[in-house]
Amino acid sequence: SASVRITHRGGLHARPAALVRKTAQGFSSQSQLHFAGKSASCASLIGLMGLGIGEQDEVQVTCLGKDCDAALQALVAALSVTTHEHEQAPVIVTARPLNTEAGVLQGVCAAPGLVCGPLLRLHTIELPQDPGNHMREEQLQHLDSALEQVRGEIRNTLEHARQRKAVEEEEIFAAHLALLEDPTLLEAATAAIEHGSAATHAWRDAIQAQCAVLLGLGKPLFAERANDLRDLQQRVLRALLGEAWQFQMPAGAIVVAHELTPSDLLQLSAQNAAGICMAEGGATSHVAILARGKGMPCVVALGSAVLEVPQGQRVVLDAGNGRLELTPDDARHAQVHQIREAQQQRRQQQQAQAQAAASTLDGVGIEVAANVASSSEAQIALANGADGVGLLRTEFLFVDRRTAPDEQEQRQAYQAVLDAMGDKSVIIRTIDVGGDKQLDYLPLPAEANPVLGLRGIRMAQVRPELLDQQLRALLQVCPLQRCRILLPMVSEVDELLHIRQRLDQLCAELELTQRPELGVMIEVPAAALMAEQLAEHADFLSIGTNDLSQYTLAMDRDHAGLAARVDALHPALLRLIAQTCIGAAKHGRWVGVCGALASDPLATPVLVGLGVRELSVSPPQIAEIKDRVRHLDAAQCRQLSQGLLDLSSARAVRQACQHHWPLS
Template sequence: ARRAHAEAGIFAMHRALLQDPALLAAADTLIDTGKSAGFAWREATRAEAAALSAMADRRAADRAADLIDLGKRVLRALARTGGGEGEGEGEGEGEGEGEGEGDLPADARVPVAQNGQPVVLAADEFTPSDLSGLDRSRVAALVMVRGGPTAHAAIMARQLGIPCLVALGSALERLPDATPVIADADHARLHASPDQHLLAAAASTIRLRAQQHQADLRAAHAPASTRDGVHIEVAANIGSVDDARAAVAQGADAIGLLRTELLFLHGDAAPAAADHTARCQAIADALEGRSAIVRTLDIGGDKDAAWLRLPAEDNPALGLRGVRLAQVCPQLLDDQLRGLLAVRASAPLRILLPMVSEPGELLHWRARIRALAAEVRADAGIEVGVMIEVPAAALLADQLAEHADFFSIGTNDLTQYTLAMDRCQPELAARMDALHPAVLRMIAATCEGAARHGRRVGVCGALAGDALAVPVLLGLGVTELSVDAALVPATKARVRTLAHADCRQRAPELLRLASAAAVRDACRRYWPA
């Protein structure tokens, strides 16, 4: 179901591309000159894809792959109805020739399975429809010459649970078909022609992980406490009702982050208050009495909604994101807040405000929530927290904590803004490490500011699910870890191996180190995973 949810969103974007007036006009112009529908569509999509690929913004360039994918699918449909290429206008690249829905691209290299074992598929770049009908049991991993971590194919691979390596470059092209490989997504490495030692080590790792996962799952519904008796809440990050059910099944204590924008990102129109109520009520009902932190719409940056016409921005990650959207769309957040206030849950529902950078913003939204609660005769005492993802918020944590009920640290964006590195830039991916001492100092400042006013601090970014980082976060004062549902059992198990006093004693030392690599080395010595 989660896979279907992800695919539905991607193909909704494909439908939007089909209605692009500029694309349709370009195809119509060629048809008016006497070209076939197939030729006209192919030329129009290729021209637009080339323009997107040339853009400096990697997220826009990634969409070129989606447009090429869409072009193939339309050409296949035209071929079935007799509206394909005219005489002398053949593709010359294998596009549309014998490819069924969900088949692999013409350049995909599909090795012959050995003894029924799954294989690693290689291509210049996979597209969403390539993966739509993929048999997960037959595929060990996907590897691509091009692509990026924000390409939709990479997103779908993660939803399918398939390791995916992107941007491997010409080295992948030089590997002959049927070359034995190990795709190590943990370390973003592809080992070609591994020796027996590497093969044995990989097989052992896979076997031990499967055994450990089963053991962790058996204990997942029990609370997570350190060896010296400090309870740590392990919650889940979700974006749908299906995610909520998965979180319950995996033993999550609560929902630490409901990404509400994922509920509406691919809709046809802006959600009304009733839409927010219905979607969030269904999620609350699925949680079986667990509390939930609901983040207000965090659209902008690398998350665009077709129904939201935002002005063009040179630096969208620094622009109209989170609560800043209310500057141009005030009704959007008002409708969401009205909808959330109408939800009736058996456990606390808390509101989390993203991209807050100063106390004045928080005070404004607290006052607005009180006013809207009075309008709809709802409880005005609902808890309101601040997402710490902007360095300014971390540095003003003591002032924000006077008025916030809790903090939730989004380490993905906090790392991006602290290190001045685009989180969607594949060339910088290896350096985007949230265990960088500068980022840890931001987390420490947040926890110190919160402690002055007795506020709790959670982490909902990817760092919370990093086993090496868990003792560091606990040592800096974090009391809640919110991770993907599948990571809940392992994260609880990790907490139980630690002594909280030891974490508190050692964590400050890490702030004085010079690099993320040095921090990771120290963590491996102090708290072996």
């Protein structure tokens, strides 16, 4: 047995509990978790969630069996890491604003967008009273068949998510699959059938009992996970009743419901719903995450009044501002159509110019590259007009497996990315694990502050063979001059010099006459402050604004209450970016930005003005950022950006940017 402190953000809810269950399944030993006088098997997702374990709670884990030592070590590692969220996923505060405007319901933005259309209200399946005394074997067979049908549907969803590299979607439905196989749930439904219940009612009652447990914990995040159980309730009931998920949906419908489920969202997206709005729900719900990924406007927490709006009534959903306009006049409808048509036309124009290089009006060239995590994403980036890869996250090779990839597998993966990019350069970041990204086969000691511990280049101190193997693989790609190596989490010059020396040694061993360019990520304040010294020995610098923001502002970017304030346009961040560019220029080095700020068109003129010459963005935004660059005057950007360094807050900077360089 062992004690461990839970560092998963929000506690042991569905996705981290699924990680614990998956880890336990890899061993023959029986494992249990103990907390506050209660215990649950690590094989039961519902049992684990039902313990109500919160962030920073201390729990006991026990293992019994032949491989109990290995199981215990793996479970401690799984319990003491922080689940990663998508690097650029927005986190939205979920407090419902007061409704002060007539004819408008105010909620919370879960996914931005502006649409108008008729309302379509969705209802959940309601069962009639169960007369009881059903044939036990027949009902058990019905339930088994329905469960297998839904499992098959979820496996298909998972496969499509994997192919599209939709990590969050994959995690959500992997948790659903684990819930569907949960012994607690299945035993409750089976017991009810044994006592004469119909399979439909037995399944509904088993789900509702577990929902009540989660709702009774009094924790919002766990209450939202009850919605995942309700999703499975509806899916299995449809299978039992032989009902397909199909609604006669008018063109451009805005769907309203008490609370939609993840599978509802996928189906509505497939049927081209224009937008969705819910009476309940929160911005940390799985539906909200999926809506953002699908680009579907979504407002949650509108209150029960939204369910009373007549079916078919034409409304305007201004999701970015959390508004549902119930009685828009013809002029407002025309305005919304005009705005949407203008946006669509602008996107088409931008896409038509996406392959061309981007220069400012006064001739300053800005390279617009892409952040990718695989060769398939690199192909998409090239098709979208990327000038190269500005950040290849190599973690995709190391996660979700029991052993590290060998040198040959790594070399082939890196070569595939270079091949996918034609004749363009590829910047490959060395493995950045530790902190919030853990590997099952690389157990690290539990840390009170993981993001301040062993992560990035610091891993080379404790596992130098991992980095050596990766560097050897990188040195064997062809042509080597198109490969640039980027080192994460560097905080002092000696770290860079050590890796440079090791790289030179490996080049000599492999009898190479040239060494690829070696760059440093500027993501800790120390690196920004030492940029001039680092640039003396590095070939380029790349600013990771996501981590630089949280380390500079001392605010966890995954903290729901602070996330809105972790803004890389804060004057302190801009000063660090300016200092980095000045330091690099003294040695003739170029500076890029590969964090989320590079993808923000409002920030483009500021970054250009401060001296950034490469922006690495998410592939869908390449055309928009290139278009933004082409409308800027670099000299004016330089002049105006200096004034932004003296402003009082990120909000003030954003207002000034809107004034100086309005987004059309």
